[in-house]
Amino acid sequence: MARKGRRATFEEKVFALRLLEQGMSPDRVAEALDVGRESIFRWKRQARSGGTEALRIKKAPGRPRKLRPGQEQTVRALVRDVVPRQVLGAAVVLWTRALVALVIAAWFGIGMSVAAVGRLLRGLGLSVQRPLYRSPRRDEAAIAGWRSTLFPRIRRQARRRGALVLFADEMSMRVDHRSGTTWGLIGRTPVARAGAGRRSVKMFSAVGADGTLRYRLAWGSMDRWAFLGFCAQLLRTVTRPIILIVDGSSIPTARVVRDFVARTGGRLRLFFLPAYAPELNPDEWVNQNVKAGAAREAVADEHELAAAMHSRLRRLQKRPDIVRGFFADPQLAYIRP
Known part of the structure; x- marks a missing residue:
């Protein structure tokens, strides 16, 4: 996700155009990608006049080639x-x-x-980017099978049962987490004073392709009991049966969680993503959006951080079109029917 003040990559620009084509307004595309709205309009003009290739960063003219x-x-x-x-x-x-x-x-x-x-x-069409670190323990065959076979089967099951499919994840954010840019004098780095410390706020969230977003903020350990509290909250606030897709960590696979799910009488079912494949989970976009927004707030302690995270999450809940836009990520094309 591009941050305001950083040059966006070619892929991010193409992703923004795809959101515009799907009917999302420029203001909301800018908010979803955390860029200025002027950038959205500029990319749109460039693509209209020269196609998507016009979005690539051009090399400076007039310099002779050194390499063949x-x-x-x-x-x-x-x-x-x-x-x-x-x-x-x-x-x-x-x-x-x-x-x-x-x-x-x-x-x-x-x-x-x-x-x-x-x-x-x-x-040559290359740019400086933060890499996605891939674990050597990734099972590419399992990931391909999830995309082509397992998730389509889950989607058919959800349609038969009238169930809501949600993708969930957990995140911890520390009070001293910082990101973003500001203006200052050339040659003199600005100083932004804010709270410090290693205290953190935990977040469970779940997101659906229809724009549904549910979340729960908490302090203390992010363990199976906290996850059970989030599951109970989902059952209280969603009237339809729920298919919850999560990672295969020790929290959702704990025996107490399996027992809880069994007692719901089919109202809640869990399915597990392949290991080491965060790109398959659209809830990662929620995590990034919340971190990008809350990190720019001058919070002094975990209570102010929780308030900033809550504010960001409430904004997303009121903008289901932005949440639906997260699913336009090419990595998530397998979710769309």
Whole structure:
């Protein structure tokens, strides 16, 4: 998710256009992606005049190429598909401009400055991004099976029973969590004074493709008892049968949780996502949205943090179109019928 003050990636711009095409207003797209509304209008104009390719960051004109086209494509494939330790032998998994310059010098005998490497990478359609860290224990076959077979089966079951499908997750946010940008004098970093400490607020939330959002904030341990409280809250506030999709951590798989679900007489059923696949859970978007909004508040303690999180969540509840927009993420296309 793009943050205000940071250059958005090509993928984020295309995602914003997809939300606009689905009928979401520019203001709400900007809020959902945490960018300025002016950016949304600019991307829309660029795409209208030059197609989606016009959204890519253009390389500075007039600078002569140092690498031949074939060498450039080799660099592009290297950064896209290979981690540094595979070619440099060091325990490094993230590419920097300096490391790319080192490889270019070693492979092609061409010296390039860090700035020139940055221009090269941007011209090749690459940008600086926070990577998704994949566990080596991910089961790609299980993930593919969830998308193609298991979830469609769950969706059919929900239709037969008139059940509401919700995806749930838990999150903990500390009082000293900070993000966002502000304006200040050039060369002098602004200081934003706010509360400190390691105290935190826990959050359980669940989200549905129809725009439904339910949540529960709490202090203390995020354990099976807290999860049971959230499940009980869902049963009180949702009249339809509930199919709750969660991760396979020790909390929802605990024996006491299984016993509780069995006593609901079918009103609540649990299904478990494949391990180490957070991209399959749309509730991750709720977590990101709440963190991005609450982190900009000047909170002094966990009570003020809880109030900021509650305010953000209530706004989302009143904007089901934004919640539905989370499901437009290409990784979540498997959820849409």
